[in-house]
Amino acid sequence: MKPILEVTDLTGGYLPNQPVIHHLDFTVKENEIVGLIGLNGAGKSTTIKHVLGLMEPMSGTSKIDGQTFREEPENYRSQFTYIPEMPILYEELTLWEHLELTAMAYGLEEQTFLTRVRPLLEEFRMDNKIKWFPSQFSKGMKQKVMILCALLVEPKLYIVDEPFVGLDPLGIQSFLEYMVKFRNNGAGVLMSTHILSTAERYCDRFLIMHEGRLVLSGTLEELRVRSGLENATLDEIYLYVARGKVT
Amino acid sequence: MIDVKKLWTKRRNAHVTQTLKYFSLMANSGLIVSLILLIVIGSVYYAKLLQALPENFPAVFILTIVFSVWLTKSPIRTLLKEGDLVFLLPVESGMKQYFSKAISSATATGAFLTLFIFTLLWPIVQFFIHDGWKMYVTFGFFLIAAKVFNIYVSWEERRLPYKSHQTNYKIMRFIVNFVYAYLLFNEAYIFLIAIFAIMYVLKNFVFGVFKKQHGYQWEMLLAEEQSLKMKGYRFVNYFTDVPALKQTVHKRPWLNSLASFSFKKKNALPALYMKTFVRSGDYLGLYVRLILIGFLFIYLIPAGWWQLIVVFLFFQMFALQLFTLYTQYRWNVVFMIYPIKQDTRVKAFQNWLRHLLIIQGVFYGLFYGLLSGDWMIAILMPVGAILYSILRLPTMTKKHITLTS
Numbered sequence: 322m323k324p325i326l327e328v329t330d331l332t333g334g335y336l337p338n339q340p341v342i343h344h345l346d347f348t349v350k351e352n353e354i355v356g357l358i359g360l361n362g363a364g365k366s367t368t369i370k371h372v373l374g375l376m377e378p379m380s381g382t383s384k385i386d387g388q389t390f391r392e393e394p395e396n397y398r399s400q401f402t403y404i405p406e407m408p409i410l411y412e413e414l415t416l417w418e419h420l421e422l423t424a425m426a427y428g429l430e431e432q433t434f435l436t437r438v439r440p441l442l443e444e445f446r447m448d449n450k451i452k453w454f455p456s457q458f459s460k461g462m463k464q465k466v467m468i469l470c471a472l473l474v475e476p477k478l479y480i481v482d483e484p485f486v487g488l489d490p491l492g493i494q495s496f497l498e499y500m501v502k503f504r505n506n507g508a509g510v511l512m513s514t515h516i517l518s519t520a521e522r523y524c525d526r527f528l529i530m531h532e533g534r535l536v537l538s539g540t541l542e543e544l545r546v547r548s549g550l551e552n553a554t555l556d557e558i559y560l561y562v563a564r565g566k567v568t
Numbered sequence: 569m570i571d572v573k574k575l576w577t578k579r580r581n582a583h584v585t586q587t588l589k590y591f592s593l594m595a596n597s598g599l600i601v602s603l604i605l606l607i608v609i610g611s612v613y614y615a616k617l618l619q620a621l622p623e624n625f626p627a628v629f630i631l632t633i634v635f636s637v638w639l640t641k642s643p644i645r646t647l648l649k650e651g652d653l654v655f656l657l658p659v660e661s662g663m664k665q666y667f668s669k670a671i672s673s674a675t676a677t678g679a680f681l682t683l684f685i686f687t688l689l690w691p692i693v694q695f696f697i698h699d700g701w702k703m704y705v706t707f708g709f710f711l712i713a714a715k716v717f718n719i720y721v722s723w724e725e726r727r728l729p730y731k732s733h734q735t736n737y738k739i740m741r742f743i744v745n746f747v748y749a750y751l752l753f754n755e756a757y758i759f760l761i762a763i764f765a766i767m768y769v770l771k772n773f774v775f776g777v778f779k780k781q782h783g784y785q786w787e788m789l790l791a792e793e794q795s796l797k798m799k800g801y802r803f804v805n806y807f808t809d810v811p812a813l814k815q816t817v818h819k820r821p822w823l824n825s826l827a828s829f830s831f832k833k834k835n836a837l838p839a840l841y842m843k844t845f846v847r848s849g850d851y852l853g854l855y856v857r858l859i860l861i862g863f864l865f866i867y868l869i870p871a872g873w874w875q876l877i878v879v880f881l882f883f884q885m886f887a888l889q890l891f892t893l894y895t896q897y898r899w900n901v902v903f904m905i906y907p908i909k910q911d912t913r914v915k916a917f918q919n920w921l922r923h924l925l926i927i928q929g930v931f932y933g934l935f936y937g938l939l940s941g942d943w944m945i946a947i948l949m950p951v952g953a954i955l956y957s958i959l960r961l962p963t964m965t966k967k968h969i970t971l972t973s
Binding site: 373413425456 | 817819831832835837839840843844847848900901902904905906907908909910
C-alpha cells in the first residue's frame with residue numbers, strides 16, 4: 322500500500338525551544354483508517370495543525386504525496402479535507418452555499434458536485450435544510466455541515482478531529498459508513514478521537530500519543546504484543562499508556 | 569458565596585475602562601473630524617430649519633411622539649456574561665443586589681440621556697411652547713421622573729416569561745407615556761397628577777405583582793445584554809476596528825444576483841467575499857451610508873475639480889473599513905486550508921474591492937453630473953476609483969497583511 326501522509330521526525334510547538342510534540346514518525350497509507358489517540362493535551366491537535374500546514378515544524382517534515390507544504394502549498398492542500406473538532410461555519414452562507422464554496426475552492430466540476438451532493442444530503446438528513454443559515458443549526462447540524470463539506474471533495478486523505486461530539490447516533494453511523502466506503506476505495510483517514518470503542522471497531526491502526534510523544538503504534542494485535550497486555554481491549558491499553566506505564 | 573455587589577462593581581469598572589479606551593481610539597480616528605464637521609453643518613441647518621418652520625408646526629405632537637418612544641424604550645445594561653447562566657444560577661436569590669445596582673446605573677444613564685435629548689430639542693420648545701429656564705427645569709424634571717418610572721417598571725416587566733406578554737405591557741407603557749408627554753407639553757399639570765396616580769397603581773399593583781410570580785428570565789436578560797453590547801460595538805466600529813463585534817446576518821435575497829458567480833475554482837473567493845458583503849449587516853450598511861454621506865458633501869461643497877479630492881477621501885474611508893472583511897476569516901481554519909495560493913487570495917480580495925469602488929465612483933459621478941451638469945469631472949469620478957484601486961490598493965493590502973499576520 323502506498324503511503325499518502327508521511328510524518329518524519331516531526332517536532333513542533335507554539336513557542337521557540339518549547340516543543341509540544343517530539344520526534345513523531347508515522348504514516349497514513351491508502352486503504353486505511355488510522356486512529357490518533359491520546360489524553361487531552363497529549364498533542365493530537367498540534368500534530369494535526371502541523372499536518373494541515375498551519376504550523377511550521379521546528380524540525381522534521383510532514384509530506385503528502387511526497388511533497389511538503391512549503392514545496393507545493395496548493396497541491397499539498399488539495400490532497401486532503403479536514404473536519405475540525407469545533408465546527409467552523411460562515412455565518413453569511415447557507416448550507417448549500419457552504420457546499421458550493423467548498424466544491425469550488427477544491428476545483429470540483431459543477432456536474433461532479435451536483436451528482437455527489439444529493440446523496441450526501443439525504444444520507445445525513447439535511448436535504449430539507451439547504452437554505453438554512455448557520456444561526457439556525459444546532460451544534461450537531463453544524464458538525465454535519467463540516468462533514469458534508471469534507472466528504473464532498475472525495476480527497477485522497479481525510480483528517481478528522483473528534484468527529485462524534487454532538488452528532489446523533491444516525492449521523493455517527495452514516496459518517497462511519499462513508500469513511501469505510503472511501504477507505505475501501507483507496508482513501509486514507511487520520512482520525513483523532515476519544516471514543517475508543519468506535520475506534521477499536523473501525524480503525525485499522527492506532528497511534529497512541531502521550532505528552533507529545535508517540536508511545537505506541539500499530540494494529541490492535543501489535544499494540545497488545547507491545548504493551549504486553551494479552552486480549553486487552555483498546556480501552557485497557559489506552560488506560561495503561563495514559564497512566565504512563567509505557568515509555 | 570459570591571459577593572454579587574463586588575461582582576457588579578468589578579464588571580462596571582471593566583465596562584467603564586473599556587468604554588473610555590474605545591473613546592480615545594475613536595478620538596484618534598480620522599472619522600471624528602468629519603463627524604464634527606457634520607455636527608457644525610447640522611447645527612447651522614437646525615437653526616435655519618427652525619426659522620423656516622410654519623406657524624402651525626405640530627411641535628407638541630412631535631415632541632410627544634419622540635418622548636413617548638424614548639421613555640418606553642428602557643434598556644438596562646445588566647453586564648451579564650454567558651457563563652453566568654451556569655455560575656450565577658445557584659445564587660439567584662442573592663442576585664437582587666446585583667440587579668438593583670444595574671437598575672440604578674441604568675436610571676442614571678437614562679436620566680442623563682433624557683436631559684440630553686430634551687436639551688437638543690429645547691429650541692423647538694422655546695419656539696413653539698414656552699421659553700424660560702423655569703420651563704426647562706420643569707419639563708426636564710417631569711421627563712426624568714417618567715424615565716425613572718419606566719426603567720423601574722420595565723425591569724419588573726422583564727420577569728415575564730414570554731416575549732409577547734412583555735410586548736403587551738410595553739404597549740401599555742407606551743400609551744401611558746404618550747398621554748403623559750402630551751399633557752406635559754400642553755402644560756396640563758392637574759391632569760398630569762392624575763397620571764401620576766395611575767402610574768403609582770401600575771407600579772405597585774400590576775408590575776409589582778410580577779416580582780412575586782416570576783423569577784428572573786436569565787436567557788432573555790443575557791440576550792438583551794448582548795444585543796446592547798453589540799449595538800455599542802457597532803457604533804464604535806464606525807470609527808475603529810472592534811474585534812469582539814459579531815456580525816449579524818441578513819438574508820437580503822433580492823441582492824443574491826449580485827453574488828452569483830459561475831461554478832469555477834477562481835470564483836470561489838470572489839463569491840464568498842460578495843456574499844459576506846451583501847448579507848452581513850455592517851458592510852453593506854457602511855457602503856450605503858458612505859455613499860449617502862458622500863452625496864451630502866458633494867451637495868454642500870461648491871462644484872469644481874476639488875470635488876475629486878472629496879470623492880477620493882470617501883474611497884479611502886470605504887477601503888479602510890472594508891479591510892476588516894479580509895481579516896474576518898483570519899482564524900477560520902477551513903478557509904485557511906483551501907488549496908488556493910496566498911496571492912490568489914489577495915488578488916481576489918482586491919478585485920472585489922475594486923468593483924465596489926467603481927460602483928461607488930459611478931454613483932458619485934452620476935450625482936455630481938446631475939447636480940452640476942459638469943460631466944467632465946463626473947466621468948473622472950469612476951475613473952478615479954479605478955486609478956485609486958490600481959495605485960493605492962496594492963500598497964494598502966501589503967501594509968494590512970503585514971500588520972495582521
